[in-house]
Amino acid sequence: MVGAFLYLTACSFKNRQRRRLQRLREPRYVIGLVIGLLYFYFAFFRRGGRRSASFEVPAVAAFATLMQFFGSLFLMAAAVIAWVWPSGRPPLPFTRSEVQFLFTAPVTRRQLVHYMLWRSQVAILFGSAIATLFMRPGSLAGGWTFLVGLWVVLMTLRLHLMGVALRRLSVASHGTRGVARQWLPLAVVLGAIGTLAATAIRAWPALTTLADGSAVVAELQRLAGQGAAGAVLWPFLALVRLPAAASPAAFWSALPAALALLAANYVWVLRSDAAFEEASAEHAERQASTRTAPRAAVKGAAPTPFTLAPDGPPETAILWKNLILVGRYLSLRTLLRLLPLVIVFGVLARNSGTGGIAAFIAAMSLPLAAMAVLLGPQMMRNDLRQDLARLPMLKTWPVKGAALIRGEVLAPTVVATAAAWLLLLVAALFGAGLRPGSREAIALGANRASLFAAASVLAPAVILSQVVVQNGLAVLFPAWVAVGASRARGIDAMGQRLLMLAGILFTLLVSVVPGVVVAAAFAFLAYQLTGMVLILLPAVIVAVVVAGECWLAVEGLGRVLDRTDPSAVESAE
Amino acid sequence: MIDVQHLTKTYGSFKAVDDFSFRVDPGEVVGLIGPNGAGKTSTLRCIVGIQSPSAGAITVGGHDIVKAPVEAKRLLAFMADEPQLFDYLTVMEHLRLTARLYRVRDVDARARNLLAELQLSGKEHALPAELSRGMKQKVAIACGLLHEPRALLFDEPLTGLDPLGIRHMKETIVARGRGGAAVIVSSHLLHLVEEICTRIVIIDHGRKVADATLAELKTHPELAAAGSSLEQIFLTATAGEP
Numbered sequence: 166m167v168g169a170f171l172y173l174t175a176c177s178f179k180n181r182q183r184r185r186l187q188r189l190r191e192p193r194y195v196i197g198l199v200i201g202l203l204y205f206y207f208a209f210f211r212r213g214g215r216r217s218a219s220f221e222v223p224a225v226a227a228f229a230t231l232m233q234f235f236g237s238l239f240l241m242a243a244a245v246i247a248w249v250w251p252s253g254r255p256p257l258p259f260t261r262s263e264v265q266f267l268f269t270a271p272v273t274r275r276q277l278v279h280y281m282l283w284r285s286q287v288a289i290l291f292g293s294a295i296a297t298l299f300m301r302p303g304s305l306a307g308g309w310t311f312l313v314g315l316w317v318v319l320m321t322l323r324l325h326l327m328g329v330a331l332r333r334l335s336v337a338s339h340g341t342r343g344v345a346r347q348w349l350p351l352a353v354v355l356g357a358i359g360t361l362a363a364t365a366i367r368a369w370p371a372l373t374t375l376a377d378g379s380a381v382v383a384e385l386q387r388l389a390g391q392g393a394a395g396a397v398l399w400p401f402l403a404l405v406r407l408p409a410a411a412s413p414a415a416f417w418s419a420l421p422a423a424l425a426l427l428a429a430n431y432v433w434v435l436r437s438d439a440a441f442e443e444a445s446a447e448h449a450e451r452q453a454s455t456r457t458a459p460r461a462a463v464k465g466a467a468p469t470p471f472t473l474a475p476d477g478p479p480e481t482a483i484l485w486k487n488l489i490l491v492g493r494y495l496s497l498r499t500l501l502r503l504l505p506l507v508i509v510f511g512v513l514a515r516n517s518g519t520g521g522i523a524a525f526i527a528a529m530s531l532p533l534a535a536m537a538v539l540l541g542p543q544m545m546r547n548d549l550r551q552d553l554a555r556l557p558m559l560k561t562w563p564v565k566g567a568a569l570i571r572g573e574v575l576a577p578t579v580v581a582t583a584a585a586w587l588l589l590l591v592a593a594l595f596g597a598g599l600r601p602g603s604r605e606a607i608a609l610g611a612n613r614a615s616l617f618a619a620a621s622v623l624a625p626a627v628i629l630s631q632v633v634v635q636n637g638l639a640v641l642f643p644a645w646v647a648v649g650a651s652r653a654r655g656i657d658a659m660g661q662r663l664l665m666l667a668g669i670l671f672t673l674l675v676s677v678v679p680g681v682v683v684a685a686a687f688a689f690l691a692y693q694l695t696g697m698v699l700i701l702l703p704a705v706i707v708a709v710v711v712a713g714e715c716w717l718a719v720e721g722l723g724r725v726l727d728r729t730d731p732s733a734v735e736s737a738e
Numbered sequence: 739m740i741d742v743q744h745l746t747k748t749y750g751s752f753k754a755v756d757d758f759s760f761r762v763d764p765g766e767v768v769g770l771i772g773p774n775g776a777g778k779t780s781t782l783r784c785i786v787g788i789q790s791p792s793a794g795a796i797t798v799g800g801h802d803i804v805k806a807p808v809e810a811k812r813l814l815a816f817m818a819d820e821p822q823l824f825d826y827l828t829v830m831e832h833l834r835l836t837a838r839l840y841r842v843r844d845v846d847a848r849a850r851n852l853l854a855e856l857q858l859s860g861k862e863h864a865l866p867a868e869l870s871r872g873m874k875q876k877v878a879i880a881c882g883l884l885h886e887p888r889a890l891l892f893d894e895p896l897t898g899l900d901p902l903g904i905r906h907m908k909e910t911i912v913a914r915g916r917g918g919a920a921v922i923v924s925s926h927l928l929h930l931v932e933e934i935c936t937r938i939v940i941i942d943h944g945r946k947v948a949d950a951t952l953a954e955l956k957t958h959p960e961l962a963a964a965g966s967s968l969e970q971i972f973l974t975a976t977a978g979e980p
Contacts, residue, residue: 473834475843482838486827493826558822560788562839563811727807730789732749 170280178287194661201660205298234386236405237398241361243322244401247329248354255444256330257281264449268442275435281327289319310416314408317423321404324430331437334444357397364394400426468492479564483572484579487547491580527595534588538624541581542631543669548573549636553643556731567723570640574632574719578625581632585624593617619704626708627677633715633722634672638665640722640729680710739764739813739920740785740889745794747780747944754780756944757794762922762937764888767915769931770924772941773976778924781941782891785922786816798889812840815882819894821874823866829853829877830862833884840885852880857906871898879910890914891922896930908934932968942976 189195257277259267267277293315297308332350368388372381389398403422410416470488473481552559552573559569593613684703691699740762747755755777762768772778783789785796787803787810796803801810823832830849837845853859856876866874875898882890892911896904912934915921925931931938932952940948948955952968955961961971 469831473838475837475845476841477838479839482835485838486824486831486835489831490824490826555822555824557783557788557818561786561811561814561816563808564839565808728790732789 170276170283173280174283174287177284197659197661197664199660200664204660204663230386231382232409233402233405234382234389236409237389237401240318240322240401240404241357241398244325244329245354245358247326248333254330255448256327256334256439256441257445259445259449261449264446268446274441278327278434282324285323289316289323293319310410310413311408314410314416314419314423317407317427318404321423321427321430324427324434328430328434328437331434331439331441334441335437335439338439360393360397364388364392479562479568480572480575483569484575487551487573487576488579490547490551491545491576527592530588530592530595534585534592534620534624537581537585537588538627539631541584542577542628542635545577545580545632547576547580548632549639553639556729560731565723566726567720570636570719570722570726574629574636574715577632578629581628582625585628586621589617589620589624615700619700622701622704622708626680626711627673629715630676630711631669631673633718634669634676637718637722638668640726643729676711676714677707679714680707683707683710739799740922741795741797742781742785743795745781745784745796746792747777747784747789748792754944755784755941758941758944758946759794760939760946760949762889762920764918764920765915766937767911767921767923767935769935769938770922770941771926771928771931771938771972776941776976777944778941779893780944782816782893782922782924786814786891787811788816812885813888814891815885815887815889816891817875817879817882817893817895819897821871821878823874823877825866828863828865829858829869829880832877832881836881836884842885845884848884848886849880852883855906855910856880857903872900872903875899876903879907883910883914887919889920889922891924893924894927895923895925896927928968928972938968940972940975947975 189198259277259281263280267280272280293312296315297312300308300311329350336351368384372384388394389402403419404426406419407416407423410419469485470492471485473485549570562569564572684706687706688699688703691697691702742761743759745755745758746753754775758777758781760768770778770781780789784791785798785803787807790804798810799813801813803810824835827835833849833852834845836842837849842848849862850859853862856879858873858876858880861869861873861877866877869877875895879895890911895907895911899907908930911921911923915934915936923931923935935952937951938948938955939946948958948961948971950958955968955971956966958971961974
């Protein structure tokens with residue numbers, strides 16, 4: 166049976182690579198490959214070359230202790246999160262084809278687990294190699310301890326997460342009996358969390374008196390290396406020591422413990438009696454049915470944003486449809502994903518020298534508003550990029566291409582604009598408390614109201630132009646754009662994305678130039694005639710010019726869409 | 739109602755449909771049959787405006803699908819073999835969206851009747867993920883029928899339906915034909931075509947090989963010898979069997 170699994174894994178890998186090579190017949194993939202390879206060259210080798218000239222000691226060795234500490238904390242956090250916050254994926258995420266072929270074949274559950282482990286090797290080895298290139302620039306040969314060490318860590322983590330998911334499945338399927346059956350791992354996890362929490366509580370008063378961040382980290386390292394907390398963190402530290410080994414001797418001395426942990430997790434997974442087949446089959450079906458649909462699963466039918474009247478332009482209907490998409494996919498988890506960004510901006514804002522909560526909030530809102538304007542259109546995909554996968558259906562609608570695109574670009578523009586306006590309003594309201602002399606205070610100073618009005622007028626125009634560019638690319642080069650949930654992989658696809666990003670930024674700049682030129686001429690004339698520095702009116706001029714350009718672009722794109730053959734929209738890899 | 743004249747559709751150097759002409763009058767239910775790769779789906783996709791013809795002309799209710807697509811599509815409904823629903827819209831929201839796009843005013847009353855006709859009552863607020871494949875197919879058909887189209891195209895309409903659903907679907911198709919709509923049914927289920935279609939068009943290698951009622955096909959000088967069933971006639975016409 167191992168032979169069959171190896172054959173399946175090897176053939177899948179070989180054919181995937183062959184398909185990637187075959188698509189290099191198309192110039193866009195060749196260009197993408199060149200860009201991707203150049204990116205790798207400059208990101209890894211060039212930088213590595215410069216670094217190796219200036220540093221005698223490899224980068225890893227210099228930070229070995231810190232890496233070990235934070236690495237072990239990361240692994241610990243990953244293990245705890247797997248227990249308390251499951252990902253929603255089944256323990257063994259088989260594809261629909263695998264379910265169809267393997268679940269019906271005379272294959273034991275243990276063999277299925279082995280197959281999944283075989284299959285994961287391609288990704289783990291590739292990930293380890295890329296990380297080695299990144300961490301140890303130069304050559305793989307020089308970083309073999311890191312490569313092998315990272316493989317052991319990732320493999321152990323994979324096995325552990327698989328084991329946790331299997332245990333969770335067992336608990337879920339057996340109810341209270343399941344808790345009784347899994348009492349040992351549950352007790353170990355709860356005991357570990359309790360031990361770390363108790364250590365942190367005991368050490369808290371001392372930690373708060375330390376002078377700076379580096380002293381806090383040093384104290385935490387000391388605590389993590391002794392007593393009960395040290396015992397809890399030991400397995401994670403033992404694993405991390407392997408890739409962080411500064412020399413082959415350190416590597417060999419760390420290897421036995423790491424391999425023992427790998428073996429323990431392997432046995433733990435194999436001893437599981439959880440019935441994973443049903444969960445895997447359900448997941449495979451869900452994945453297959455949402456392949457061309459949005460990325461997450463809809464949880465339930467939330468209220469619609471507004472009532473759709475039977476009469477009116479089709480654009481409103483498409484806006485309504487796409488706003489529903491936002492409402493039904495936006496969850497607490499999505500918002501929590503933004504939390505790290507908020508914290509980073511908060512820390513940056515606090516360290517920038519502005520004082521007080523109001524100034525803190527204002528300083529935090531401004532970069533977030535800029536993010537909503539510049540990154541919102543990249544992140545919000547509730548438009549043609551999402552719907553292009555259903556182009557055959559859209560083309561049966563009695564709607565002209567231009568109207569369809571107008572409707573599609575509205576939703577991301579509305580959502581990103583609403584976010585930008587809200588953040589600008591917060592900045593305007595709390596900006597009153599800015600400390601005199603701070604950067605924000607100078608920027609907002611006497612013309613704060615005009616500046617916020619101008620920013621509020623410019624924001625939707627800049628957002629709209631980006632959304633139009635994104636949708637225009639989807640219409641003009643459908644095979645270059647990730648459609649629905651599909652996402653091509655490979656160095657060539659990565660190069661394509663880099664090229665697209667550069668194209669989008671360039672087009673955005675070009676689209677703003679005419680408006681800026683007209684507005685600058687108007688502002689100059691006004692200054693010459695009245696001596697006043699106008700802010701709001703030039704912003705309105707820029708916005709109107711950009712909106713006009715967008716209108717013309719959409720009309721042109723609509724004609725292209727009317728002629729577009731759905732077969733031009735490449736199917737997902 | 740549907741007039742296809744000298745339709746040719748090519749993909750690169752491959753000619754999927756080659757100088758194909760036929761028409762469907764109001765009240766007719768035409769069965770479009772042919773082997774795999776014969777050009778049926780390409781023909782249907784050209785008629786409904788998903789793809790542009792490489793040559794030839796298609797009119798629906800007198801409107802050219804290329805020159806006046808919006809007017810033509812307003813009269814059309816296409817029920818694809820694989821229902822394409824929006825994962826994040828409920829059944830009723832699909833119907834409301836369709837109503838707005840096709841300018842249907844009394845959406846609530848029509849939706850209620852259609853959902854009852856297609857045994858979807860009670861599923862108004864269900865998302866596609868909560869529906870079986872057959873139910874999704876019915877939702878797509880309900881959306882197609884909502885604006886009371888004068889030209890209907892069904893591509894394998896019975897896929898995924900249970901026996902009761904199959905019976906209701908046949909009744910729905912026949913009722914639309916009797917109600918004056920021009921209907922095209924593309925299917926490999928020859929007994930379905932034999933049962934509900936008033937005329938049969940056979941296509942093979944992109945070219946029309948027969949266009950007649952079943953009775954006429956049975957007396958066709960070249961096909962009559964094949965036997966009395968549509969299956970035997972089909973195999974002879976498409977050279978699947980000598």
